[in-house]
Amino acid sequence: MQRLTNRQILLGITGGIAAYKSAELxxxxxxxGADVQIVMTPAATEFIxxxxxxxxxxxxxxxxxxxxxxEAGMGHIELAKWADMVLIAPASADFMARMDSGQGxxxxxxxxxxxxxxxxxxxxxxQAMWRDxxxxxxxxxxxxxxxxxxxxxxxxxxxxxxxxxxxxEPLDIAEQTAALxxxxxxxxxxxxxxxxxxxxxxxxxxxxxxxxxxxxxxALAEAAVDAGALVTLISGPVNLxxxxxCKRIMVQSAEDMLEASLQNIDQCxxxxxxxAVADYRPVxxxxxxxxxxxxxxxxLHLVKNPDIVATVAAQQNKPYTVGFAAxxxxxxxxxxxxxxxxxxxxxxxxxxxxxxxGFNSDDNAVTVVSHQEVKQLPLSSKRQLASKLIEIIAxxxxxxxx
Ligand code: C5P
Numbered sequence: 001m002q003r004l005t006n007r008q009i010l011l012g013i014t015g016g017i018a019a020y021k022s023a024e025l026x027x028x029x030x031x032x033g034a035d036v037q038i039v040m041t042p043a044a045t046e047f048i049x050x051x052x053x054x055x056x057x058x059x060x061x062x063x064x065x066x067x068x069x070x071e072a073g074m075g076h077i078e079l080a081k082w083a084d085m086v087l088i089a090p091a092s093a094d095f096m097a098r099m100d101s102g103q104g105x106x107x108x109x110x111x112x113x114x115x116x117x118x119x120x121x122x123x124x125x126x127q128a129m130w131r132d133x134x135x136x137x138x139x140x141x142x143x144x145x146x147x148x149x150x151x152x153x154x155x156x157x158x159x160x161x162x163x164x165x166x167x168x169e170p171l172d173i174a175e176q177t178a179a180l181x182x183x184x185x186x187x188x189x190x191x192x193x194x195x196x197x198x199x200x201x202x203x204x205x206x207x208x209x210x211x212x213x214x215x216x217x218x219a220l221a222e223a224a225v226d227a228g229a230l231v232t233l234i235s236g237p238v239n240l241x242x243x244x245x246c247k248r249i250m251v252q253s254a255e256d257m258l259e260a261s262l263q264n265i266d267q268c269x270x271x272x273x274x275x276a277v278a279d280y281r282p283v284x285x286x287x288x289x290x291x292x293x294x295x296x297x298x299x300l301h302l303v304k305n306p307d308i309v310a311t312v313a314a315q316q317n318k319p320y321t322v323g324f325a326a327x328x329x330x331x332x333x334x335x336x337x338x339x340x341x342x343x344x345x346x347x348x349x350x351x352x353x354x355x356x357x358g359f360n361s362d363d364n365a366v367t368v369v370s371h372q373e374v375k376q377l378p379l380s381s382k383r384q385l386a387s388k389l390i391e392i393i394a395x396x397x398x399x400x401x402x
Pocket of ligand 1: 194254273274275276277278279305306307308309310322323324325326338
């Protein structure tokens with residue numbers, strides 16, 4: 001990707017084990033065309049050497065606020081003005097606390113106070129530190145002031161714990177950073193999209209599923225990326241390559257899809273549910289492959305799956321929420337019913353009784369139903385339709401329609 005050509009990124013590194021990933025991040029930012037200046041806190045230099053970062057960025061590393069030699073070169077105010085973006089990765093709990101309270105007790109916090117460029121943090125810390133009430137307060141307060149948070153991710157941590165607090169991978173950070181520069185209809189918006197079918201296991205080798213190809217959801221993800229959004233695609237099993245510049249989380253069951261959808265939902269601006277989620281799953285999953293018996297009829301006991309889009313729409317700070325309705329008759333009235341019942345802002349309905357559109361085809365024709373209007377979109381390729389839908393969704397979200 002050369003999407004950062006001529007962009008001037010000030011990369012701040014604070015003290016945490018994830019600092020070693022900042023080396024790779026610098027390489028990726030440079031590879032994408034950015035000019036990178038690095039500022040390290042004293043704690044960061046305990047984890048990775050300034051020499052490494054200097055070699056990778058191709059610029060001297062800035063370490064101290066009160067360094068006459070450095071100030072004679074590019075002083076801190078000059079550096080703050082130089083930056084098109086201040087990206088801090090990893091951002092430690094301590095740094096977030098200091099930044100939120102407006103301190104300027106080292107070079108990096110001072111730069112954050114002095115810059116007019118957007119500030120982006122990739123938090124990285126132990127899961128208990130991330131969950132700590134004060135850290136959560138600081139994160140929310142920074143976001144309220146317009147600071148953008150990338151992650152943190154969930155998973156295994158250097159200390160042996162598992163949970164939220166891992167720094168996102170350098171590639172994710174680089175791509176999300178590039179997306180923030182894209183000036184599109186959805187510039188800087190976080191969009192979550194569910195796509196494809198779910199698989200509900202019966203035993204280790206069998207499952208209940210459906211024919212959804214995921215094509216519509218994947219086309220929407222690409223269109224949203226093109227419009228400048230930071231996209232998280234939560235996908236059931238499909239045979240489609242991951243769209244570039246988007247974060248894809250692969251899941252199997254409806255319950256997995258719900259869990260992935262709710263992860264970081266408070267950072268989501270627009271949620272688009274295009275997945276064909278299985279309505280029911282087996283009550284229990286057999287531990288071993290079920291054997292054929294003598295009986296002619298076999299009964300399966302199923303239990304209702306959670307409704308993912310309705311759960312998202314029931315969140316306190318719900319994102320702008322868009323659902324799909326695949327119907328075989330009375331398309332608009334069923335769609336209107338779902339819009340109300342699931343507390344959605346918009347629903348995209350299609351008539352799956354037609355063989356030329358829908359599930360596995362490359363084309364689709366839909367009706368967009370909101371609380372204000374019903375709009376038919378003509379038959380077109382799923383890619384063209386996706387761009388049109390993203391335009392409609394972006395405009396409605398901006399207007400605050402529901
Ligand atoms: O109720 P129905 O399945 O027709 O609603 C379709 C819409 O609801 C789609 O947007 C689909 O992705 C979403 N859905 C969901 N979770 C379910 C069932 C449907 O998110 N368990």
